[in-house]
Amino acid sequence: MVRVLESKKNLDYQTIAAEVSQALAVNALERDRLGGIPQEEIELLKKSGLLLLSVPQEYGGIGATWTETYKVVQTLSKADGSLGQLYTNHVTLAVLGEVIGRAGQAEKFYRLTSEQNLFWANALNGRDARLKITPDGNNYLVNGIKSFGTGVAIGDLNVIAAIREGVEAPIIFVLPKDRTGTTYNYDWHNMGQRRTVSGSYTFNNVSVAPEEILGPPLAPESAFPTLIFLVAQLSKTFVYLGIAEGALEAARKYTLTNTRPWMSSGVDKAANDPFILHHYGELWTELQAAIALAERAAQKIDRGWQKSIKLTFEERGEIAIAVSAAKAFAAKAGLEVTNRIFEVTGARATAERYGFDRYWRDLRTFTLHDPVDYKLRDVGNWLLNDIFPTPSQYS
Known part of the structure; x- marks a missing residue:
């Protein structure tokens, strides 16, 4: 049985991570054979409380250091490499508002993650320029295909990169789960990391609001x-x-x-x-x-x-x-x-x-x-x- 992180103080999240890892190890081989959507794994993470590891305490998270967070990643990966990849993406994506977000975005996404216990995923592959974003009145529309969308099929919040004509850097935005027009193509059949659902996603007139676009960062001149x-x-x-x-x-x-x-x-x-x-x-x-x-x-x-x-x-x-x-x-x-x-x-x-x-x-x-x-x-x-x-x- 996996315990739940009920308090943000004096947490033994390494022990919790070890219990999650042990629970996943029981049927890891069978999940590897099946491939498919990692529903069971993400639900276990949510119940454990480990999704809040990289969220600062002032916003309801655990506020672990990166050194501590990486050890949890290592522990989870011992049992299941796919879950390790999904989780390590999540803890990194959850802090994006702090590093590349404009004023207020860090607080918004930290609180949203903490209050709703949300799982983050992404389709950020910088080498795939097929996904385009264009202005549409006060909003934007996204059309095309994006490959290597690790976890997007099960993500509560998904970080996506698309190309806008005339703009050098990709536009990064955050979409909530089940946004109309987004389809997983069920084309991840690789020999390994088979439960990461890292295949391609098709976007058909997906609406993006201005507030869902990340950045520009508060201090772009900083490293x-x-x-x-x-x-x-x-x-x-x-x-x-x-x-x-x-x-x-x-x-x-x-x-x-x-x-x-x-x-x-x-x-x-x-x-x-x-x-x-x-x-x-x-x-x-x-x-x-x-x-x-x-x-x-x-x-x-x-x-x-x-x-x-x-x-x-x-x-x-x-x-x-x-x-x-x-x-x-x-x-x-x-x-x-x-x-x-x-x-x-x-x-x-x-x-x-x-x-x-x-x-x-x-x-x-x-x-x-x-x-x-x-x-x-x-x-x-x-x-x-x-x-x-x-x-x-x-x-």
Whole structure:
């Protein structure tokens, strides 16, 4: 049974997150096979109170730091990579009003989220320019298709990006659930992250009111509005880490109970096989290093967040390097873990009933969100040429 966060003081939300994770783990394999809409998962999140984690206390939320929030993301992702992605998007999207909103939007969306316990989702794919927004009297109309709309089919509030002719930057707006004219195309059939409903959405004369458009930010000259990109990038890193932790934990249990030592090992159980011990030692060490690197970057995110509009672009650049390094290394370590667990579990562990392949499928799918190579290039460019990454949705 999952407890509910009834008080905003002295909360043990890490314990709540662990209980949610354990509850989801029971039928995670079956949900992965089915794909579809993550109704069960989102309802469990709502009942737990964890949707309010990144909402400040003065607006009825929990007010956790990013370091604390990321650990909850990691815990949830151990059981279910899809839910980890949905949740990490939510906690980031819920604060958008504070970083890119105009006067009053932060307060409006924080209170709305807290009072109605709302789940946020998005269709922000900056590389898909098919969705257009045009003036229509006092309002706007949105038409076209947007891909990678993670969670929009079940989102209470959905952050959408559309192109307006003559305007360089995409227009970002917030739509409530079931706005007339929005249709999910049920075309997310990928090998991993199968419960994120990250397919495409068709918009047919969808009306958008001026007050639903986010921004412009209160301090556009500050680096603070661009910090949200790094907050989001690092949040994905903790999903990687959670998936890898879940894989290693599942493999360990299997090795201790099912794996047999090789016939020429000279030992009577797999837990004493020297090569199995070596592999586990190597994988655990790599994963701990990735976690440490990510936690260091999270602390930098927190310090930058506290500076708010006083954050300089140089300070932002230093955070970007830490996040790029952490994300690249977490992807590498996580893929090593999720691939090599079969070397320490054996041939029988490939049976479909165990579903150990879902960890690799989820991580391989999600780590393709944006190329790791460009993260490493940015780190190298800073190290050799003293050049920070140019702020963007991915850096």
